[in-house]
Amino acid sequence: MKPKNQQPKTKNQQPTTNNKKPTTSNQKPTKTTQVMNTLNRNTTKVNTYTERIIQFGEGNFLRAFANWMIHEMNKKANFDAGVVAIQPIDQGLIKMLNDQDGLYTLYLNGIKNGQAISEHEIIDCIQRGINPYENYNDYLANAENPDLRFVISNTTEAGIAYNANDKLDDAPQSSFPGKLTALLYKRFQAFGGASDKGLIVIPCELIDKNGENLKKIILQYASDWNLGDGFVEWINEDNIFCNTLVDRIVPGYPKDKMDAITNELGYKDNLVVEGEQFHLWVIEGPASVKEEIPAEVCGLNIVFTDNMEPYRTRKVRILNGAHTTLVPVGYLYGIDKVRESLEDNVVGGYLKDTIFNEICPTLDLSKEELEQFSNDVLDRFRNPYLEHALLSISLNSTSKYKTRVLPSVLEYIKRKNELPNRLLFSLAALIVFYKGDRNGETIPLKDDQSALDFFVSQWATDDIPAITKATLANTNFWGTDLTAFDGLQETVTKHIENIVNRGIKEALDTL
DSSP, X not given: OOOBSSOOOOOEEOOOOXXXXXXXXXXXXXOSSSSOOBOSTTTSOOOBOOEEEEEEOOSHHHHHTHHHHHHHHHHHHOOOOEEEEEOOSSSOSHHHHHHTTTOEEEEEEEEETTEEEEEEEEEXXXXXXXXXXXOHHHHHHGGGOTTOOEEXXXXXXXXXXXXXXXXXXXXXXXXXXXXXXXXXXXXXHHXXXXXXXXXXXXXXXXXXXXXXXXXXXXXXXXXHTTOOHHHHHHHHHHOEEOEEEEEOOOOBOOGGGHHHHHHHHTSBOTTXXXXXXXXXXXXXXXXHHHHHOOOGGGTOOEEEXXXXXXXXXXXXXXXXXXXXXXXXXXHHHTOOBHHHHHHSHHHHHHHHHHIIIIIGGGOOSOHHHHHHHHHHHHHHHTOTTOOOBHHHHOTTXXXXXXXXXXXXXXXXXXXHSSOOHHHHHHHHHHHHHTTOEETTEEOOOOSOHHHHHHHHHHHTXXXXXXXXXXXXXXXXXXXXXXXXXXXXXXHHXXXXXXXXXXXXXXXXXXX
């Protein structure tokens, strides 16, 4: 399948001269006058594509993530997939999107092939947008499109939810699952339940088993609305609901930089969006899904699998776990930003050793996969275009340590029959962090009040062995009594004493 009737756009790159000066790829609309044009299909040559994808959501994330990947596959693999974007809530960006004929400029900023690169391009896969709150019949008409094959969504974590008040004859239904059920039922009717007219549904909402949960709600509506056994069978047999894991930092619309960006682009774009270079989309489903999405030939980091749990665990343990491990160590060391932490030889070296020597050995994916992902994470932490404050990541650090780091600690003990010294050093630093003081400067701690009150009462004693024992034995924090593990209490106590009495810089040297 090939793009229809229009010339492909061009992309010009300038070489990167060093890791601070970005590479740019510039694609500018044709300007007919000296007046700066607004981006649309009349002012720039772009492709049009067959409408094969319904997308619930028009926000920054989908446009910087899924739409960019669709754009890449259209360019490099003749995917010929046009997107119809549906506004999932009453207020949204569809009018603005339609004013620009679905076009927008995407900036990707970050570490790429070892260098800091900023590049931008016009994304042209969105063909049109529909606000179902204003044009519900236009929305439902998509069900009759014989070329339709995919559904993509990102309606926030709260979007995949059942609303008992939704009805089939609502125009539209309040919930996203309700809207999708009405569309699927219309399609079922329009094509007489044809098996080849089922859809592949790929939600991107950040909830566990998002595809399974969406399907359950649709089947609930099928029961509530008495849509019949035939429709239920068609949903179960001829439609595919994938679970997914998505990963790309998308800062969004760069409001503070728009004057400079507009001057650089040479046209007005009200929908500019920024994202990092790294991307990962794990799609759990049958092998047939991979056959229909030409990601591999385009070099996209899309993983097709029949079990996404190892990838979810990898992300939580390495990416999120590294963040949580770093925060108290880097901040007490005197560093405020993630990137600065990686650039420091001592703190950066500590984090690398922790990831490769104590976190990766607890995971079941191949060594090559784990090392590649770990190096990607470190590059993301070094991104000069994104500044992450350690304090902003420190919110609810006790619960974060429990879910992101403690599983690595316990699995390391189980597999190695020894203690992970660096991960326990982070735990010691976390306990000192909750003392609320950095060299005479008050740390603005943010956690549940019960956790804050606990540490206030503990540190009032200044009895480090007692503080350590009480903290490790607090099952409300960890879900288990950590003093039960041989040597763990003694190790953490020693680290806390080193941090408090000798300073964290010397304490790190003891590792």
